[in-house]
Amino acid sequence: xxxxxxxxxxxxxxxxxxxxxxxxxxxxxxxxxxxxxxxxxxxxxxxxxxxxxxxxxxxxxxxxxxxxxxxxxxxxxxxxxxxxxxxxxxxxxxxxxxxxxxxxxxxxxxxxxxxxxxxxxxxxxxxxxxxxxxxxxxxxxxxxxxxxxxxxxxxxxxxxxxxxxxxxxxxxxxxxxxxxxxxxxxxxxxxxxxxxxxxxxxxxxxxxxxxxxxxxxxxxxxxxxxxxxxxxxxxxxxxxxxxxxxxxxxxxxxxxxxxxxxxxxxxxxxxxxx
Amino acid sequence: xxxxxxxxxxxxxxxxxxxxxxxxxxxxxxxxxxxxxxxxxxxxxxxxxxxxxxxxxxxxxxxxxxxxxxxxxxxxxxxxxxxxxxxxxxxxxxxxxxxxxxxxxxxxxxxxxxxxxxxxxxxxxxxxxxxxxxxxxxxxxxxxxxxxxxxxxxxxxxxxxxxxxxxxxxxxxxxxxxxxxxxxxxxxxxxxxxxxxxxxxxxxxxxxxxxxxxxxxxxxxxxxxxxxxxxxxxxxxxxxxxxxxxxxxxxxxxxxxxxxxxxxxxxxxxxxxxxxxxxxxxxxxxxxxxxxxxxxxxxxxxxxxxx
Numbered sequence: 206x207x208x209x210x211x212x213x214x215x216x217x218x219x220x221x222x223x224x225x226x227x228x229x230x231x232x233x234x235x236x237x238x239x240x241x242x243x244x245x246x247x248x249x250x251x252x253x254x255x256x257x258x259x260x261x262x263x264x265x266x267x268x269x270x271x272x273x274x275x276x277x278x279x280x281x282x283x284x285x286x287x288x289x290x291x292x293x294x295x296x297x298x299x300x301x302x303x304x305x306x307x308x309x310x311x312x313x314x315x316x317x318x319x320x321x322x323x324x325x326x327x328x329x330x331x332x333x334x335x336x337x338x339x340x341x342x343x344x345x346x347x348x349x350x351x352x353x354x355x356x357x358x359x360x361x362x363x364x365x366x367x368x369x370x371x372x373x374x375x376x377x378x379x380x381x382x383x384x385x386x387x388x389x390x391x392x393x394x395x396x397x398x399x400x401x402x403x404x405x406x407x408x409x410x411x412x413x414x415x416x417x418x419x420x421x422x423x424x425x426x427x428x429x430x431x432x433x434x435x436x437x438x439x440x441x442x443x444x445x446x447x448x449x450x451x452x453x454x455x456x457x458x459x460x461x462x463x464x465x466x467x468x469x470x471x472x473x474x475x476x477x478x479x
Numbered sequence: 480x481x482x483x484x485x486x487x488x489x490x491x492x493x494x495x496x497x498x499x500x501x502x503x504x505x506x507x508x509x510x511x512x513x514x515x516x517x518x519x520x521x522x523x524x525x526x527x528x529x530x531x532x533x534x535x536x537x538x539x540x541x542x543x544x545x546x547x548x549x550x551x552x553x554x555x556x557x558x559x560x561x562x563x564x565x566x567x568x569x570x571x572x573x574x575x576x577x578x579x580x581x582x583x584x585x586x587x588x589x590x591x592x593x594x595x596x597x598x599x600x601x602x603x604x605x606x607x608x609x610x611x612x613x614x615x616x617x618x619x620x621x622x623x624x625x626x627x628x629x630x631x632x633x634x635x636x637x638x639x640x641x642x643x644x645x646x647x648x649x650x651x652x653x654x655x656x657x658x659x660x661x662x663x664x665x666x667x668x669x670x671x672x673x674x675x676x677x678x679x680x681x682x683x684x685x686x687x688x689x690x691x692x693x694x695x696x697x698x699x700x701x702x703x704x705x706x707x708x709x710x711x712x713x714x715x716x717x718x719x720x721x722x723x724x725x726x727x728x729x730x731x732x733x734x735x736x737x738x739x740x741x742x743x744x745x746x747x748x749x750x751x752x753x754x755x756x757x758x759x760x761x762x763x764x765x766x767x768x769x770x771x772x773x774x775x776x777x778x779x780x781x782x783x784x785x786x
Contacts, residue, residue, distance in 0.1 A: 367564050369559055369561050369564040369565050370564060370565060370567065372533055372557075372559070372565075373557075373559070373565045375533060375550070375551050376531060376533070376551045376555070376556065376557045377551075377556070377578070377579035377582060377626075377630065378551065378553060378579070378582050378583075379578065379579065379582045380582075383581070383582060387567065387570070387578065388567075391567070391569045394569075468568050468569040468610060468612075469568075469569075471568075471610060471612050471613065472568045472610075472612045475612035475613065476612070
């Protein structure tokens, strides 16, 4: 009997392990294939500009695990996060009153639509003149691009506050800051998170662009410098690093979102009848 | 203690005026449990919104203890029909019940005591840490009731609170309300479209006419205070009262009669419990004049269709 049970347990464990291995294979299979293809293409073409993955990997550690990490990577990430955070605060801060007041919205909507339609990179030359070449200009570029998805999604989310829930707050005398925190922002949080997610990828793009145009340090600047000095493997490694940065940031974001919107997932699952 | 005097509400929209409530006057005494019942679309929800101070009446007044109601009064709680939308899905059951008490600035031990007591009273002592969407519909409505009770209101308004739960749960919840009313000695105004429910629950049934709404009849329910789903509902007196209210509502819908006077409750014995045959008949939604600001009353059950 007990031998049987042990055998069963062993079988379960090995089945779990097999499933885990299969999942890992599925997840890593395509990247492995693509890297192999790239390698083959790089070697067979013999092009100077197409570096094989092995060389890039070797260069990667050589270039980035050095003082460059302090002079280029950290300032870039700092710039990115500062701009992103400012855009989030500004977008939510302006979006909430706009969402709550029909009159404000009517007055502001055409202007917002226009400003949103202006592509943020085009502001770089202007801001170079207005703000100068320093980090605050690059922060301004990131904010000017990231603020729109946050702002517009916040407005939509705040507008859509459930009237029954709003009545409930009135009946129980819930107003002011508690109403804002417990009703308005929480109701709008799924939309706000959607806006923040869009803003995150915009922030990375604008960080790179602003550094390419107008900087003497940072990731974007480094990639352009490598390209100009024909340091091709180094240039490639910069691109890979930017990709990895994007992946890490989006994973961190997904984690935060999962935590903040647990109720939303549960509610949706419940109303689907799962 | 709760005075509704000459209440009138008209909605104006798209160039025409819709009169939802014409002229309503009634009075609830301290500690009374009254049910408001009326045909579908007669403006029950509008009335309740005006009484709770969520909506300004076009004319007339609502007063609580002589003080005019211009916004939701601090000692009044409301249980809405849409339980799923009146609970905060991002708060736990406990958080939902506790929230109004935080706004009242009660100290933490007192809050804990009230929340525990209220959850216990509705039979949800074990569910405090769950989220509303993890519970069934009936349990969610219990949470909303617990929140109302923990608030320690003097007046509890209920807007068709059981219209969206199944029949068995509904019977349980009806008994729960009777029990809580006796235990916490609140004044309760219970709005429903269900005649059986109104007669079973109330000490008094106020029958509303079709829109534009006036009070069609005011029936005092002389059933014993201890009520029971089986014996009370099968009592001859229950059937008489039920038939009487049913006839008044039919009159109201046909626009006939007008108020047939207070206390005319001894009639209708012949119709008795046989009146079931007419259940749900002729409940036209056409009389729905409530306008866009206040959705039509749902669930077209004119009479006890849940036997």
